[in-house]
Amino acid sequence: MEVEELNRKANEVSKTIGKAKDPAEREARKEEGRKLQAKIGSPEETEAGVQSAFQHFGVRAYRVTNPKFLNKTVGELEALPKEARVFISRIRHEGKINEPELGTVIYPGDVVAVVARTELLMARGSEIGSEVDDKELLDFPQEFLDVVITNKALAGKSLRELAALEFTRGVFLRKLLRLGEPMPYTVETRLDRGDVLSLVGAKRDVERAAKELGYADRPTITTDMIFVGLGIFFGGLVGLLTITLGGLPITLTVICPAAAAGLVSSVCSVCRPAGVGRVAAVPSAARPSVWYSYAP
16 A cells, blocks of 8 residues: 555656746655655665665576476566566577577576566575576676657556567666656656656667667767757858848847857757757757857
């Protein structure tokens, strides 16, 4: 009952943060959201570049010996846990490592790399069989990636519904951003276009999900110089126009229109992420001041 109440409150807060017009009210809602998210189990980073040593998701290797898991497909095994998402990322079969499909069959003696929430692996991993130290099996690329939702078909879907789609197999959600702000979320939280999902999982799985969800918003240190150049050019043309009022010539000069173009590109990069009407790529560190660089 307590979990249901937390879910209900988290959904209410996530809906009201973006609508709050008063800055003090918005900040109070954000703080409430942070507290709720901590209770639900996904606390935010308290400082840039600093994270808890505890990992919410993990991968471990098990030699399959439980008869109820043998001679079954990967899809059948992944569907067994009803209360959590569990995935078999890799299999060592007869000494060879394979990346399984849903139809791949598990045979006696196979070693599987299981990806799930850490607490679930600790509590129930031994049901599969004995845990083994197989560095080669567990040594696969993992990716952390922010993805902007632009797929219209996904707008309005809950996270529970999203998790049931085949292209999200092997992918977990670390954080949800809406209008640039971290949002408390539960499985019943509904998505909007422009939401940013911070995903984690095997690189191939994350890349597959990103293509279906929308646009991968990868960190960048470069700026779209084509847009910068066009902004300066057209801003300069506007600045050359002169209006005469009462015999007095009035002009914006070249500086004002060019600076305005820079400001627009910076705001678009923050408020409308890539893939949702984004005009130009601007590094996050440069967004607050990039407009100034347009002025000659």
